[in-house]
Amino acid sequence: MVDVAAERGRHLSSRVSEAGAGWRCQAVGTFKDLRPNDQSFSWLNPATLWRSRNEILAGLFGDPSGEVRKRWMAYQRGKGVDPELRIRPPVGDDFSFLLLGDPGEGDASQYALVPGMLKIGEDTDFAVIASDVIYPTGSGNEYCDKFFRPYQHYRAPIYAIPGNHDWYDGLGGFMRVFCDAPPLKPQPDRGLRGLLWRKPERIDEQALAKARELRGLPEQQAVQPAPYWAIETPKLLLVGVDTGIRGELDADQVAWLRRTSLDPRPKVLITGKPIYRRNDYTPSPLEGGGTIDDIVRDPAHRYVAAIGGDVHNYQRYPVDVDGRVIQYFVAGGSGAFMHATHTVQRVDVGGVREEDYRCYPLRGDSLSFYSQLYARRLRMRWLYLTPREAVCIMAERIGIKPVRPLDGPVRITRRMRWAARVLGAWPWPFRLPVDKVFHRFLSELSDWDTPPFFKSFLHVSVRGSELRIRCFAATGCLPQEQDPPMEDEVVISLPA
Structure with a gap:
């Protein structure tokens, strides 16, 4: 089904016409009927900004994510999860999945993605959320309308890696929903950071149980071992890493990542922080020295792509690394407010030519927006x-x-x-x-609640010896719901 949809989408994209970009929207899509209410998520609210203060505090006084992550991992290993954090979905040699980045505002721009996602992803085996599942603070009490309700009709498991906003709640909501973990026992944090730091919310377990019923089918169920993991398939290993609030990987996660990267299969990295963005090179640092891209670029590790959320648009950088091309993606456009692309200057980072760079929305549409x-x-x-x-x-x-x-x-x-x-x-x-x-x-x-929204998601498939990654758009207009535009496509040959 997706091949037919992709062929149609290729001729309906913003690269072909203004209508494909959603500028001539004469009918708003059916997504408006999926929303539980007409309330709009707004950052222009002092209470919202105050709840999100941990980002600033982490920059001023240090990011505690690494230490808290170690406590979560100690608990998970204590209850007997796979020590190598492997997820083994029942897929064959050929399979496909969806990837959504930074979705969870719970307003029109998130729900506008849903009809196209369900159509393109009808036959996919699972989905992955890359970064910021829930805004503004990752609270477990906000998962109903920002996770379970929008994706209630997606009939496959959903896995996730957290973003910085999920960490504003100490990862409590994320770990409860995706790892079935109870809250950590409070641990005192002395000093000014401890005084000002926003503490995790107490989760209303009864309300959460009711919300889970929205995705209660057996084929939708999945419990992942940790906030970072490896999804095993016969031909490809998907490696998801947790970059916390400030982007650094702690020593325990680094050691796991190095072990996991020795697996002989080709790999795709999924990370909360993209390695290339806005014509800039920003790899996450590793505790103990080096960056995550040192691991990705090592030919022995056989990475063919790295996909990161956090930046709310789509970008692709094909980087030549010693004679082989690694595709670096920004894929954070699945619901949150749009980050501009028109401020990206002529691309030359990492030796990438402007002619080979791709982004969505197009720079011109971003400027007009x-x-x-x-x-x-x-x-x-x-x-x-x-x-x-x-x-x-x-x-x-x-x-x-x-x-x-x-x-x-x-x-x-x-x-x-x-x-x-x-x-x-x-x-x-x-x-x-x-x-x-x-x-x-x-x-x-x-952030606005009328089309066009310029949202996007990825459809990733393995067929034979090829990995195919496609970027589909969601404008909020009815024609683009019925035939989602395909804004980019790349085919990667998988080494045997």
Whole structure:
């Protein structure tokens, strides 16, 4: 089924037309009927920001994730989980799965993904969530409408690795839902960090049991051994790592990762923090020295791809590593507010050519999106750029041809170029916050509840000796629900 859908999706993507991007949305999708209420998740709330304070505290006073993770792992090993943390789903030589990144806001942008995900993923064997299952703080009391309800009709197991937001609850919600682990006993943390640190919420077990009924079918059940794991299949090993709040892997996890990476099968890394993002190289550090990419690049470990969440869009970097190509993905666009792509300059990191780089949303659509956002919220109409204008401006800025065909000439004026500068298309000191500061503190301003949403998910399949990774889009518009656009596809030959 997915091959037919992919063939249709290839011709319906944002690379082909504005309609494929969702700009000409005349009918909102059926996702609106799946939502339990009309409430919108908002970061522009002092209570929400205060609940998320552990990110800032971890930066100021140190990240305790590694020590807390060791306590979780001691408990899990004490109850007898597989010491090598292997998951063995009943799949054959050929199989497929879905990958969702950073989904859990529980609002329109998360639910907009669901109809296309169910259609494309109908025959998949399982799904994986990469990073930030639940916003804002990973609470076990918020899993009903942000996990069980949206994915209640996905008839296969779902595994996950946590993101930084899941750790704001001390990983309590994540471990209860995915590992069936009770809360850890409180342990005092002295000093200012201990005084200000947000403590895990007490989980309403009765409400959680009721929520679990939404995914109560036998074929949906799975208990994973830990927040990091390896999924075994005959031809491929999926290696999921837990990057905590700040991105560092603790010594015990590093030792496990090195052992696991010696498995002779080809491998895909799934991580909470992408190794390449925004034309930058940001591999997670390892306790004891080195980075996670040292392990990925080692030819003896046979990694063919690395997929990371955390950044809320899709990007792909094919990196030549000593004569072999490793595909590095950003795949965090499955529900949370959109991070800009138009601020990504002409790509050259890791020797990747701009012509080989892929992103979704396209830079032009990202620029038009933000121009509409600021024009509306700041009441500054001169900032508005149509999708056609933005596509042409970004093509000129990057030095490429417009990514999709244009129905007629486009005249770029001085006003349009100034608007693009103010919106961050050029490095410029006088611009609205859309780059690094925006990325961490103010991106939440871009959260809106009307199409197009520019959400995405991955369909990953192994057929014969090929690993195929496809990026499908969700705009929130009915046509893209019925025929999800395929925004990117790469085929990787698996070594024997």
